[in-house]
Amino acid sequence: MAINQDVMMQKVQRFGGAMFTPVLLFSFFGIMVALSILSKNPDIMGSIAHKGTLWYDFWFIVEQGAWTVFSQMPLLFVIALPIGLAQKNHARACMESFVIYIVFNYYVSAMLTLWGPEFGVDFTKAAVSGSGLAMIANIKTLDFGMLGAIFIAAITVYLHNRFFDVDLPDFLGVFKGSSLVVIVGFFTMLPVAYLFCLIWPHIQMGIASLQQFLKMSGVFGVWLYTFLERILIPTGLHHFIYTPFIFGPAVVDGGIKQYFFQHLNEFSTTAHSLKEMFPQGGFALHGSSKMFGSIGIALAMYVTAKPAKKKAIAGLLIPATLTALLCGITEPLEFTFLFVAPLLFAVHAVLAATLAAVSYSFGVVGDFGSGLIENAVLNWIPLFKYHTSTYIIQFIIGFIFTGIYFVTFRYLILHFDFKTPGRTDEEEDRLYTKADYKAKQATAAGVDLDERDRKAAAFLAALGGKENIEEVTNCATRLRVTVKNGKLVQDTKVFVEGGAHGLVCKGNAVQVIVGLSVPQVRERFEALLATAPQDIDSQENRNKSAALKAFVSGQVFPMTEVKDEMFSQKMMGDGVAIWPDNQVVTAPADGEITMVTSQSGHAIGMKLKNGLEILLHIGLDTVNMSGEGFKVLVEPGQRVQAGTELVRFDRKRIEEKGYSPVVIMAVTNFDQYPMLSFYSGVQAEANKTVVATY
Numbered sequence: 001m002a003i004n005q006d007v008m009m010q011k012v013q014r015f016g017g018a019m020f021t022p023v024l025l026f027s028f029f030g031i032m033v034a035l036s037i038l039s040k041n042p043d044i045m046g047s048i049a050h051k052g053t054l055w056y057d058f059w060f061i062v063e064q065g066a067w068t069v070f071s072q073m074p075l076l077f078v079i080a081l082p083i084g085l086a087q088k089n090h091a092r093a094c095m096e097s098f099v100i101y102i103v104f105n106y107y108v109s110a111m112l113t114l115w116g117p118e119f120g121v122d123f124t125k126a127a128v129s130g131s132g133l134a135m136i137a138n139i140k141t142l143d144f145g146m147l148g149a150i151f152i153a154a155i156t157v158y159l160h161n162r163f164f165d166v167d168l169p170d171f172l173g174v175f176k177g178s179s180l181v182v183i184v185g186f187f188t189m190l191p192v193a194y195l196f197c198l199i200w201p202h203i204q205m206g207i208a209s210l211q212q213f214l215k216m217s218g219v220f221g222v223w224l225y226t227f228l229e230r231i232l233i234p235t236g237l238h239h240f241i242y243t244p245f246i247f248g249p250a251v252v253d254g255g256i257k258q259y260f261f262q263h264l265n266e267f268s269t270t271a272h273s274l275k276e277m278f279p280q281g282g283f284a285l286h287g288s289s290k291m292f293g294s295i296g297i298a299l300a301m302y303v304t305a306k307p308a309k310k311k312a313i314a315g316l317l318i319p320a321t322l323t324a325l326l327c328g329i330t331e332p333l334e335f336t337f338l339f340v341a342p343l344l345f346a347v348h349a350v351l352a353a354t355l356a357a358v359s360y361s362f363g364v365v366g367d368f369g370s371g372l373i374e375n376a377v378l379n380w381i382p383l384f385k386y387h388t389s390t391y392i393i394q395f396i397i398g399f400i401f402t403g404i405y406f407v408t409f410r411y412l413i414l415h416f417d418f419k420t421p422g423r424t425d426e427e428e429d430r431l432y433t434k435a436d437y438k439a440k441q442a443t444a445a446g447v448d449l450d451e452r453d454r455k456a457a458a459f460l461a462a463l464g465g466k467e468n469i470e471e472v473t474n475c476a477t478r479l480r481v482t483v484k485n486g487k488l489v490q491d492t493k494v495f496v497e498g499g500a501h502g503l504v505c506k507g508n509a510v511q512v513i514v515g516l517s518v519p520q521v522r523e524r525f526e527a528l529l530a531t532a533p534q535d536i537d538s539q540e541n542r543n544k545s546a547a548l549k550a551f552v553s554g555q556v557f558p559m560t561e562v563k564d565e566m567f568s569q570k571m572m573g574d575g576v577a578i579w580p581d582n583q584v585v586t587a588p589a590d591g592e593i594t595m596v597t598s599q600s601g602h603a604i605g606m607k608l609k610n611g612l613e614i615l616l617h618i619g620l621d622t623v624n625m626s627g628e629g630f631k632v633l634v635e636p637g638q639r640v641q642a643g644t645e646l647v648r649f650d651r652k653r654i655e656e657k658g659y660s661p662v663v664i665m666a667v668t669n670f671d672q673y674p675m676l677s678f679y680s681g682v683q684a685e686a687n688k689t690v691v692a693t694y
Contacts, residue, residue: 022069022076022077022080022081023243023247025069025076026069026070026247026257027370027374029066029067029068029069029070030257030261030367030374030378031373031374031377031378032062032063032065032066033063033066033067033070033261033264034261034264034377034378034381034382035059035062035377036059036060036062036063036066037063037261037264037265037268037382038268038377038381038382039055039059040056040059040060040063040265041265041268041269041382043268043269043385044268044382044385067261070254070257070258070261073145073146073149073247073254073255073258074101074136074144074145074146074148074149075098075101075136075137075149077146077149077150077153078097078098078101078149078152078153078156079094079097079098080094081097081150081153081154081157082094082096082097082153082156082157082160084473084474085153085154085157085473086157086160086161087161087471088161088164088165089160089164089177092160092164092177092178092181093156093157093160093164093181095178096156096159096160096178096181096182096185097152097153097156097157097160099182099185100152100155100156100159100182100185100186100188100189101149101152101153101156102136102137102139103185103186103189104152104189104192104193104196105136105137105139105141106139107189107190107193107194108141108142108193108196108197109139109140109141111193111194111197112141112142112197115197119197119198119201120201121133121142121197121201123140127140127143129253129254130253131143132201132204142196142197142200142201143204143253144196144200145248145249145253145254146243146244146247146248146249146255147244147248147249148196148200152189152192155185155188155192156181156185159181159184159185159188160181163180163181163184164177164178164180164181166180168180207249207250214250214251214280214283215251215279215280218360219357219360219361220357221282221283222282222283222285222353222356222357222360223353223354223356223357224353225241225245225283225286226285226286226289226352226353226355226356226357227349227350227352227353228241229241229242229286230286230289230348230349230352230353231345231346231349233330233334234345234504242286242369245283245284246283246284246369250283251280251283252280256280256281256283256284256367257284257367257369259278259280260278260281260284260366260367260378261367261378263277263278264378264382264383267382267383267386267387268382268383268385268386269386270386271386271387273363273390274363274364274365274366274383274387274390275360275363275364275365278365278366279365280365281365281366281367282356282360282364282365284365284366284367284368284369285355285356285359285360285364285365285366285368285369286352286356286368286369287328287368287369287370287371287375288352288355288356288359288368288394288398288401289330289348289351289352289355289356289401290324290325290328290330290370290371291325291371291372291375291398292355292398292399292401292402292405293348293351293352293355293401293402293405294321294324294325294330294333295321295325295402295405295406296401296402296403296404296405296406296409297333297348297405297406297409298317298318298320298321298333299406300405300406300408300409300410300413301313301317301409301413301420301421301422302314302317302422303410304410304413304414304420304422304423305420305421305422305423306422306423309422310422312422313421313422316421317333317421320333321333324371325371325372326371326372326373327370327371327373327374328369328370328371328374328375329371329477334348341412341413341416341418341419341420343412343416343418344409344412344413344418344420347408347409347412348405351401351404351405351408354401355397355398355401358397358401359393359394359397359398362393362394362397363390363393364390364391364393364394364397366378366379366383367379379391451499451517452517452520452521452524453524453557453680453681454498454499454555454681455498455499455500455514455517455521455524456521456522456524456525456527456528456681457524457528457681457682457683458495458497458498458499459479459495459498459500459512459514459521459525460525460528460529461683462489462490462494462495462498463481463483463488463489463490463510463512464483464484464485464488464489464490465488466528466529467484468483468484468485468488469481469482469483469484469529470482470483470484470508472522472525472526472529473522474514474518474519474521474522475518477501477513477514477515477518478504478511478512478513478514478518479511479512479514479518479521479522479525480509480510480511481509481510481511481512482508482509482510483508483510484508485508486505486507486508486510489505489510495512499514500512500513500514501513501514501515524681527681528681528682547589547690547692547693547694548588548589548614548665548690548691548692548693548694549586549588549589549642549643549686549687549688549689549690549691550578550588550684550685550686550687550688550689550690550691551578551585551586551587551588551616551646551663551665551686551691552578552580552581552582552584552585552586552663552684552686553578553580553581553582553684553685553686554578554579554580554581554582554663554683554684555578555579555682555683555684556576556577556578556679556680556681556682556683556684556689556691557576557577557578557579557680557681558576558577558678558680559574559575559576559577559664559666559678561577562577562620562662562664563620563660564620564621567617567664567666570666572615572617572666572668573613573615573666573667573668573669573670574666574667574670574676574678575664575665575666575667575670575678575692576664576665576678576679576680576691576692577662577663577664577665578662578663578664578665578684578691579661579662580651580661580662580663582686583648583649583650583651584645584647584648584649584686585604585616585618585645585646585647585648585649585663586642586643586644586645586646586686586687587606587640587641587642587643587644587646588606588614588616588642588665588691588692589606589608589612589614589642590608590609590639590640590641590642591606591607591608591609591612591614591639591640592606592607592637592638592639592640593605593606593634593635593636593637593638593639593640593646594606594607594613594636595636596632596634596635596636597623598632599626599627600622600623600625600626600627600630601618601627601630601631601632601647601649602617602618602619602622602623602625602630602647602649603615603616603617603618603623604616604632604634604646604647606640610694611669611672612667612669612673612694613667613668613669614665614666614667614668615664615665615666615667615668616646616647616663616664616665617663617664617665617666618630618647618649618661618663618664619649619654619659619660619661619662619663620659620660620662621659621660622654622657622659624657624659625653625654625657625659628653628657629649629650629653629654629657630647630648630649630650631647631648631649632646632647633645633646633647633648634646642687643686643687649661665691665692667692673694675693675694676692676693676694677692677693677694678691678692679691679692
């Protein structure tokens with residue numbers, strides 16, 4: 001059977017993004033571990049840090065809590081991976097994954113208790129580091145580490161996606177859903193546990209050999225690792241490079257990060273060379289380019305920009321550079337030049353690898369995978385006293401490479417005339433995107449639209465709409481989407497205008513570069529997938545009489561964001577508001593006109609056949625205009641159909657008077673309709689887009 005490479009790449013990228021979900025926790029917990037160890041060190045803090053003091057006791061307690069994610073890493077990955085991999089009911093998938101993983105470990109423990117020698121395992125040994133055994137949830141089992149947890153989680157997600165929605169006969173109804181998934185997993189884990197008992201001891205021997213090989217590979221090994229970690233960023237596959245090194249057993253049991261924390265006190269109280277004590281730490285220098293290379297790249301872009309655009313480009317580059325420098329998130333900066341000049345990204349990967357390798361050859365090792373803040377807390381502050389010369393050398397090398405980055409990028413940009421930001425006449429080089437401009441207009445008019453709602457709606461439209469979306473997940477800065485038809489995905493410029501930093505599109509695998517707000521954007525994106533309205537004509541299965549259509553064209557936002565307490569607190573009922581693009585209010589459904597404010601014309605009341613009562617309100621405080629700019633086209637008692645024109649209004653006149661022209665639809669008796677749902681965050685077309693169903 002032929003393997004579809006495009007589909008395979010989508011699955012791999014999605015798996016890589018899912019792995020990043022638990023990794024997001026490590027930065028904070030790592031900083032807290034380092035701070036705790038630092039605060040308990042008498043050489044740094046003085047006598048206050050001696051054992052037995054209240055200060056020591058406090059930081060001892062904090063440290064124990066800070067070790068949570070490192071001590072329970074397998075459980076963390078087992079529970080967290082389904083968040084990114086399950087196609088539906090993510091919370092239930094997490095529970096299923098945990099239960100099945102525990103069952104798996106109980107099976108392994110029982111098999112090794114009975115047949116340990118047959119598998120080549122001495123199960124009578126204590127489960128300590130280096131024994132090949134571990135304690136998972138108080139179960140003595142093989143030390144599978146993160147890799148075993150990931151494998152079992154992947155099996156669980158497959159079972160969840162396959163069996164969760166299986167419809168059993170009524171008399172077996174108690175076994176539906178999560179119960180069925182766990183039942184299938186219960187029996188599946190029997191052969192899986194046996195196979196792991198059979199092969200994992202040999203895998204452990206292979207890992208030990210790999211650790212020794214990489215340890216002996218020296219400068220070249222560090223260069224190759226760092227190069228692959230950087231060059232694969234556009235594909236999202238870099239997670240598979242650094243995760244086994246930093247969090248797994250590739251070079252040291254437990255991963256570099258955990259090992260470094262565990263020995264931080266030892267490193268901070270001896271003048272022995274860090275490289276001598278921890279040579280594996282050379283595989284955690286990939287953050288060096290984030291601190292030093294980012295500055296050189298940004299400066300090169302700035303000096304090569306057109307003079308008239310330098311101010312705007314500085315506004316674009318400074319936040320991106322600070323994000324890379326301080327937090328270690330480089331993608332907003334890297335993707336700034338990736339799309340217009342891929343050669344620059346390849347050069348960046350080579351320079352980043354060379355910087356790491358040179359630093360390592362001069363004795364620099366540690367946990368330098370992030371930005372300035374984390375690197376300072378985990379390395380420089382606790383270790384500077386005894387390793388001053390090492391870190392001085394690190395900064396000298398780093399700033400030399402800042403200059404190398406600057407000279408290299410400046411030469412390449414000018415020589416090849418790369419159209420990096422500031423060197424074109426394109427509108428997207430400006431500091432503000434179209435989304436920013438719309439947000440500014442809406443805010444000035446008294447409408448506080450959530451930027452993340454706008455981005456989610458814009459990205460959904462640019463990706464071909466709800467029907468073209470198959471799967472969605474995210475990593476640190478990218479919204480990862482698998483679409484059904486890649487040809488429906490619009491150009492990068494459309495995404496940039498919607499608020500993205502850029503786009504990577506490989507067939508049906510799409511990555512929207514969003515930035516650090518991507519988790520919130522993804523949440524809103526998925527909400528739109530679940531409820532996003534479409535044109536009524538394309539919804540053959542929807543009962544037209546059970547839908548309320550847009551009553552004016554424009555951007556739809558929730559009632560709670562209306563700048564008036566009477567509406568935002570739902571005193572007049574629940575509903576939606578629209579920032580209007582036209583000047584005619586139409587009936588959202590068939591019904592009878594029950595009320596018209598004849599003097600002002602700014603409000604209309606309707607009642608539908610099923611009793612639903614609707615208030616349409618044009619503008620905020622527009623009652624003070626006494627009808628100026630309003631023309632009512634209906635009267636009380638008149639029956640109207642969906643789309644019938646109710647009121648014409650002069651938006652310009654309303655704004656000239658200092659009022660907001662926002663049009664609000666409130667269902668005044670909403671509490672009587674439990675199935676009533678409102679849809680916001682979309683660009684609506686009057687009498688076509690559905691804004692509510694009931």
